[in-house]
Amino acid sequence: MQPGNDVEIGDHVQMRKGHPCGSDEWTVIRTGADVKIKCHGCGRIVMLDRFEFLKRRKKVIRRLDQDELLLLRAKE
Numbered sequence: 001m002q003p004g005n006d007v008e009i010g011d012h013v014q015m016r017k018g019h020p021c022g023s024d025e026w027t028v029i030r031t032g033a034d035v036k037i038k039c040h041g042c043g044r045i046v047m048l049d050r051f052e053f054l055k056r057r058k059k060v061i062r063r064l065d066q067d068e069l070l071l072l073r074a075k076e
């Protein structure tokens with residue numbers, strides 16, 4: 001699966017450019033007009049506007065399935 005223009009909370013993504021800490025993998029923790037992502041390497045949170053995020057995203061490594069999404073939302 002390679003989504004083009006969509007982004008879901010919980011997405012495990014790879015970005016085109018690595019973070020200075022050495023990791024290029026992130027988890028999406030908020031979606032909307034702005035997208036918040038958390039670095040897997042150092043835990044830093046970065047906010048990008050949706051357009052910028054989609055431009056910099058290389059691929060979606062894994063997307064949560066429906067059950068996992070429900071669990072995640074129940075915790076919020």
Ligand SMILES: [Zn+2]
Pocket residue numbers: 019020021022023039040041042043044
């Ligand atoms: Zn990092």
